[in-house]
Amino acid sequence: MIYDPRVRGIVFQIILVALLAAGIWWIVDNTIENLRRSNITTGFAFLRGRAGFDISDRLIEYSSDSSYGRALIVGVLNTAAVAAAGIVTATILGFLVGVGRLSNNWLIRKLATAYVELFRNIPPLLVILFWYQGVLALLPSVRDSVSLPLGSYLNNRGFYLPRFVWEPGSWLIFAGFVVGLALSWYLARRARMRQMATGQQFPVLLTSIALVVGLPLLGFLAAGMPVSVDFPQKGTFNLTGGMNVKPEFLSLYLALSFYTAAFIAEIVRAGIMGVPRGQTEAYSALGLRSNLGLRLVVIPQAMRIIIPPLTSQYLNLTKNSSLAVAIGYPDLYAIGGTILNQTGQAIEVVVIFMVVYLSISILTSLLMNWFNTKMALKER
Amino acid sequence: MQEHDMSWVRTEMALAQAAPRSQVGFGAWVRKNLFSTPFDAALSLLAILALAWSVPHILNWLFLDAVWTGADRTACLTTEQGGQLPAGWSGACWPFVSGRFGQFMFGRYPLEERWRVILTGILFIVLLAPLLIPKAPYKGLNAILFFGVFPFVAFFLLVGGFGLRYVETPLWGGLMVTLVISYVGIVVSLPLGILLAMGRRSKMPIVKLLSVIFIEAVRGVPLVTVLFMASFMLPLFVPPGMTFDKLLRALIGVALFASAYMAEVVRGGLQAIPKGQYEGADSLGLGYWQKTTFIIMPQALKLVIPGIVNTFIGMFKDTTLVLIISMFDLLGVVKQNISGDPTWATPQTAKTGYVFAAAIFWVFCFGMSRYSQYMERRLDTGHKR
Numbered sequence: 018m019i020y021d022p023r024v025r026g027i028v029f030q031i032i033l034v035a036l037l038a039a040g041i042w043w044i045v046d047n048t049i050e051n052l053r054r055s056n057i058t059t060g061f062a063f064l065r066g067r068a069g070f071d072i073s074d075r076l077i078e079y080s081s082d083s084s085y086g087r088a089l090i091v092g093v094l095n096t097a098a099v100a101a102a103g104i105v106t107a108t109i110l111g112f113l114v115g116v117g118r119l120s121n122n123w124l125i126r127k128l129a130t131a132y133v134e135l136f137r138n139i140p141p142l143l144v145i146l147f148w149y150q151g152v153l154a155l156l157p158s159v160r161d162s163v164s165l166p167l168g169s170y171l172n173n174r175g176f177y178l179p180r181f182v183w184e185p186g187s188w189l190i191f192a193g194f195v196v197g198l199a200l201s202w203y204l205a206r207r208a209r210m211r212q213m214a215t216g217q218q219f220p221v222l223l224t225s226i227a228l229v230v231g232l233p234l235l236g237f238l239a240a241g242m243p244v245s246v247d248f249p250q251k252g253t254f255n256l257t258g259g260m261n262v263k264p265e266f267l268s269l270y271l272a273l274s275f276y277t278a279a280f281i282a283e284i285v286r287a288g289i290m291g292v293p294r295g296q297t298e299a300y301s302a303l304g305l306r307s308n309l310g311l312r313l314v315v316i317p318q319a320m321r322i323i324i325p326p327l328t329s330q331y332l333n334l335t336k337n338s339s340l341a342v343a344i345g346y347p348d349l350y351a352i353g354g355t356i357l358n359q360t361g362q363a364i365e366v367v368v369i370f371m372v373v374y375l376s377i378s379i380l381t382s383l384l385m386n387w388f389n390t391k392m393a394l395k396e397r
Numbered sequence: 398m399q400e401h402d403m404s405w406v407r408t409e410m411a412l413a414q415a416a417p418r419s420q421v422g423f424g425a426w427v428r429k430n431l432f433s434t435p436f437d438a439a440l441s442l443l444a445i446l447a448l449a450w451s452v453p454h455i456l457n458w459l460f461l462d463a464v465w466t467g468a469d470r471t472a473c474l475t476t477e478q479g480g481q482l483p484a485g486w487s488g489a490c491w492p493f494v495s496g497r498f499g500q501f502m503f504g505r506y507p508l509e510e511r512w513r514v515i516l517t518g519i520l521f522i523v524l525l526a527p528l529l530i531p532k533a534p535y536k537g538l539n540a541i542l543f544f545g546v547f548p549f550v551a552f553f554l555l556v557g558g559f560g561l562r563y564v565e566t567p568l569w570g571g572l573m574v575t576l577v578i579s580y581v582g583i584v585v586s587l588p589l590g591i592l593l594a595m596g597r598r599s600k601m602p603i604v605k606l607l608s609v610i611f612i613e614a615v616r617g618v619p620l621v622t623v624l625f626m627a628s629f630m631l632p633l634f635v636p637p638g639m640t641f642d643k644l645l646r647a648l649i650g651v652a653l654f655a656s657a658y659m660a661e662v663v664r665g666g667l668q669a670i671p672k673g674q675y676e677g678a679d680s681l682g683l684g685y686w687q688k689t690t691f692i693i694m695p696q697a698l699k700l701v702i703p704g705i706v707n708t709f710i711g712m713f714k715d716t717t718l719v720l721i722i723s724m725f726d727l728l729g730v731v732k733q734n735i736s737g738d739p740t741w742a743t744p745q746t747a748k749t750g751y752v753f754a755a756a757i758f759w760v761f762c763f764g765m766s767r768y769s770q771y772m773e774r775r776l777d778t779g780h781k782r
Contacts, residue, residue: 123430138762
C-alpha cells in the first residue's frame with residue numbers, strides 16, 4: 018500500500034496542509050502579538066479618519082480635511098488616468114514601430130529596430146527618472162515659458178493647455194454625441210445585413226462621421242453655443258487658467274508609453290509575420306487591392322496572434338504605473354504608502370493594494386478575453 | 398516532320414553577363430530601399446531630416462561639448478550659473494561619473510575592503526564564462542561550483558566572517574547590489590518556478606490549488622507591492638525581537654515574484670511536450686520523479702530558454718525597484734548622488750548620471766538577449782513542429 022501513488026498523494030497533501038496551517042497559525046499569532054505591542058487596532062475603521070495631507074494632482078474634489086478613504090479613491094483614479102493615457106499612446110506608437118520594423122524602407126526598418134532594442138533593455142524606472150529629473154526639470158521657469166501653438170505653454174511646472182468650459186445647456190452636445198454613436202452603430206449593422214442579403218454597399222464611414230460630428234454640432238447650436246475656451250494667461254510668477262498637466266504625470270506617462278511601445282512593437286511584428294505568405298498571395302489572386310486585402314484578410318488573422326500578449330502588456334503597464342511613487346505622482350501606491358506611514362495599518366493597506374490591482378487585472382483580462390473570443394477563429 | 402541538326406552542343410557553361418547598371422551599385426540600392434514609392438521617399442526624407450537634426454545634437458552632448466575633467470560642480474556650470482562655460486552651453490558632465498565611480502559600483506562599502514567585492518566579481522566571471530561557452534568541458538562540475546559553492550563563498554566574502562571584517566548590508570550599494578539581487582533571484586526562482594509549474598500541473602487537487610493561488614496572486618500585483626509587503630509585513634510575521642536584514646527582505650520579495658513568472662514560463666514548456674513522451678516514460682516503468690527529471694524537464698526547459706532568459710532580463714531591470722524601499726542599487730545610488738549631493742548639483746548632472754546608468758543596464762540586458770538567441774539557434778535540434 019505504501020507504494021500506491023494515490024495513497025502517497027493523499028498522505029503528501031495531508032502533510033502539506035498541516036504544515037501550511039501551522040505556518041499560517043504561527044504568522045497570525047506573531048502578527049497579533051506584534052500589533053498588540055505597537056498599539057495598532059486592526060480593521061478598516063481608519064478609512065473614515067481625517068487624512069490631513071494634500072494631494073496636488075486630483076480628478077475629484079479633495080482637501081486635507083477629507084477622509085483616508087477619499088484619498089485612496091483619488092489615488093485609484095490617478096492610477097487609472099495614467100494607465101489609460103499610457104495604454105492608448107503605447108498602442109499607437111507600438112503599432113507604428115512594429116509595422117516600421119517590417120517596412121521595405123531600409124532606414125525606417127533600422128530606426129524601428131534601434132528604438133525597440135534601446136527601450137526594451139533599459140529599466141522603466143530609469144526612463145521615468147530621466148524624463149523627470151533630466152528633461153522636464155530643465156525646462157525654463159514660468160516667466161520664460163515656451164509658447165506652443167493653440168495657446169498652450171510648456172515650463173518646468175508642466176504643460177498648460179486651454180480648457181473647455183461647459184456652461185449649463187451643454188448636455189445637449191453630449192446627448193447629440195451619444196445619439197450619433199448609437200445611430201452609426203445601428204447603421205453599420207443594417208448596412209452589413211443589407212450587403213450580406215443583396216450585395217449592395219452603403220457608405221457607412223462617411224455617414225457615421227457626419228452623424229457623430231453633426232449631431233453634437235447641432236446640439237451646440239441649439240443650446241445657444243454654451244461652450245467657451247479658457248486659455249492659460251501668462252503672469253509674472255504664474256500661469257493662470259487653462260488646464261495644467263503636471264511634470265510628474267507627464268514623465269510617468271511618457272516613460273510608460275515609450276517603454277511599453279517597444280514591447281507592443283515586437284508583438285505586432287510577430288503577429289503580422291505569423292500570417293502565412295499564402296494569405297497575401299491568395300487575396301491578390303482574388304483581385305483584392307492591397308489596402309482592402311490587408312484590412313479584410315491579413316489584419317484580422319494577425320489580431321488573433323496579437324491580442325493575448327497585448328493584454329499582458331496592458332496589465333504590465335498598469336502595474337508599472339506604481340513606479341509613480343519614485344517621482345511623487347500621487348497614484349494609489351504613493352497615497353497608500355503615505356497613509357501607512359501615518360497610521361501604521363500595514364496589513365489593511367497592503368490588502369487594499371492587492372484587491373485593487375487584482376481587480377484591475379481581472380477586469381482587463383475579462384475585457385480582452387471577450388474581445389479575443391470575438392476575434393478568434395470561428396471554425397465552421 | 399522536321400529534322401534537327403545537332404551539329405553543335407555547348408560543352409561549357411555560358412559566362413554570366415553583368416547585371417544591368419540600373420540594378421547594381423549604390424544608386425540602385427538607394428532607389429530600391431529608400432525611394433521605391435512616393436510615400437516611401439517622403440518617409441525616408443523625413444527620417445533623414447530627423448537624423449540630421451538629432452544625431453549631431455546627441456554626439457555633441459555626449460562627446461564634443463562634454464566636460465571631461467573637473468573636481469566639482471563649477472566645471473560643469475555656465476557663466477550665468479557661476480562657472481566658466483559659455484552661456485547656453487549644454488553637454489555631458491563626465492567628471493561627475495568618474496568622481497563617483499566607486500560609489501556607483503560599490504555603494505558605501507568600506508574602501509579598504511573593496512578588494513573582496515572585486516574578488517567575488519572575478520570568481521563570478523571565471524565560473525560563469527565556461528558555463529556560457531558551449532565547448533568548455535566539465536559542465537557538471539562547473540555548474541555545481543557556480544550554483545552550489547559560489548553562493549557560500551560569495552556570502553562570506555561580501556558579508557564577512559572567517560577573519561574578514563563584518564560589513565553590514567546597509568553599506569552595500571551600486572552595481573554590486575544590482576548583481577547580488579539578480580543572482581540570488583535567478584538561482585532561487587528557477588528551481589522554485591519549476592516546482593510551482595509542476596504543482597500547477599499536478600493531479601493532487603490541493604497542491605494544484607495552492608500553486609494556482611500563489612502564481613496568480615503574485616502575478617496580479619506589481620513588484621512594488623510585493624517588495625512593500627516584504628519590507629513592511631515580514632517583520633510583523635515573525636516573533637517580536639527577531640529582525641530581518643533589509644537586503645534579505647528585498648531578496649525574498651524579488652525571488653518570490655520572479656518564481657511566479659518563471660512558473661508560468663516553465664508551464665508553457667510542459668504543455669508543449671506531447672502526451673506520447675509521458676506515456677513512453679510510463680511504459681518504461683519510470684516513476685514520477687524519474688520521468689520528470691530525465692524525460693520531461695530536459696525537453697520542456699529547452700523549449701522555453703528564450704522565455705527563461707526574458708524573465709531574467711525582466712528581473713534584472715526590476716532590481717531597480719528596490720530604490721522605492723530605500724535601498725541603493727545602481728540606479729538608487731545614481732539618483733541619490735543626483736538629488737542629495739550638492740557637490741555635483743548642476744543642470745546637466747541628472748542627464749549624465751542617468752545616461753551612464755542606462756548604458757550599463759543596456760549592455761547587460763542586450764548581452765543576455767543576444768546570448769539567448771544564440772543558444773536558441775544552437776539547441777534547435779529540428780524537432781520543433
